[in-house]
Amino acid sequence: MRGLFSLTSGSLFGLGLLISGMVDTSRVQGWLDIFGDWDPTLAFVLGGAIIPMAIAWRLSEKRRGPVAGGSFPARPAQRITPDLAIGSMIFGAGWGLAGLCPGPSLASLSFGGWEGLIFVGSMAAGMLLAVPAKRVRLASA
Amino acid sequence: MIEQSYLYGLVGGLIIGAAGAVYLLGNGRIMGASGVIGGLVDGSGLGEWRDRLLFIAGLVAAPWLALSALGLSAETNITSNPAVIVAAGLLVGFGSRLANGCTSGHGVCGISRLSLRGIAATGFYLFAGGVSVLLFKHILGVI
Numbered sequence: 157m158r159g160l161f162s163l164t165s166g167s168l169f170g171l172g173l174l175i176s177g178m179v180d181t182s183r184v185q186g187w188l189d190i191f192g193d194w195d196p197t198l199a200f201v202l203g204g205a206i207i208p209m210a211i212a213w214r215l216s217e218k219r220r221g222p223v224a225g226g227s228f229p230a231r232p233a234q235r236i237t238p239d240l241a242i243g244s245m246i247f248g249a250g251w252g253l254a255g256l257c258p259g260p261s262l263a264s265l266s267f268g269g270w271e272g273l274i275f276v277g278s279m280a281a282g283m284l285l286a287v288p289a290k291r292v293r294l295a296s297a
Numbered sequence: 298m299i300e301q302s303y304l305y306g307l308v309g310g311l312i313i314g315a316a317g318a319v320y321l322l323g324n325g326r327i328m329g330a331s332g333v334i335g336g337l338v339d340g341s342g343l344g345e346w347r348d349r350l351l352f353i354a355g356l357v358a359a360p361w362l363a364l365s366a367l368g369l370s371a372e373t374n375i376t377s378n379p380a381v382i383v384a385a386g387l388l389v390g391f392g393s394r395l396a397n398g399c400t401s402g403h404g405v406c407g408i409s410r411l412s413l414r415g416i417a418a419t420g421f422y423l424f425a426g427g428v429s430v431l432l433f434k435h436i437l438g439v440i
Contacts, residue, residue, distance in 0.1 A: 166351065167355035171360065174309070185434070200307040201310035241421050244417075244422040247389055247392030251400075252429025254386070254440075274383060280338045282388065283390040286339075
């Protein structure tokens with residue numbers, strides 16, 4: 157059951173990213189390029205995605221738990237930590253530089269050529285580097 | 298007249314939101330791409346390795362299957378400068394894990410829950426993304 161939901165969700169996510177054009181790095185960079193030829197498509201994608209997701213959050217409040225069992229994710233502490241701010245800005249810098257984020261990098265893996273493979277490999281390396289960085293920050297906190 | 302790309306964006310967005318809804322209501326998990334991938338890469342989420350692998354399998358295979366079935370092709374238009382690709386990949390991987398989320402987790406799932414952290418993270422990465430394009434495209438001219 158869990159596996160079926162995971163496969164369905166990943167497949168829908170990939171199709172949505174493909175149809176929305178978010179696998180096209182020039183579209184993403186066009187959205188971020190407010191001083192150039194600005195492309196507002198990403199706002200439609202984010203706006204569209206928020207609608208079913210907001211309904212899902214409301215439904216989750218009415219249900220006792222997820223269909224496959226377990227419990228719904230608890231609301232995390234609403235604190236804007238340095239890690240959240242610094243990490244998001246580092247992520248954003250890379251997002252602008254190549255026009256790719258984690259979801260689209262995988263959705264385009266089958267047709268993205270060697271460039272896409274190198275991006276995903278580098279992204280995995282960056283994820284590994286974040287482990288000691290977080291540990292150091294926790295120790296100094 | 299609305300541009301066709303906006304319409305595709307909206308329809309694609311609705312499907313992305315439906316994907317997140319299935320993950321939440323079905324499995325009780327927040328659909329965040331960096332979290333699903335990162336938990337496998339650094340071993341912190343190996344307890345749910347099957348869910349993660351199946352999610353990634355669908356994410357990679359569904360666009361490929363759809364394009365093959367329809368006889369279409371898609372372009373990423375990504376830069377062919379390896380230094381830019383490696384630098385961007387490192388920044389995206391490192392930053393999204395430090396922040397515990399990216400465009401899907403903080404953006405789609407966080408904003409729709411009116412999560413202060415998700416909204417703040419989205420503000421930070423949109424700002425940095427805009428500065429990044431301004432710097433690397435218009436000032437330095439490397440992209």
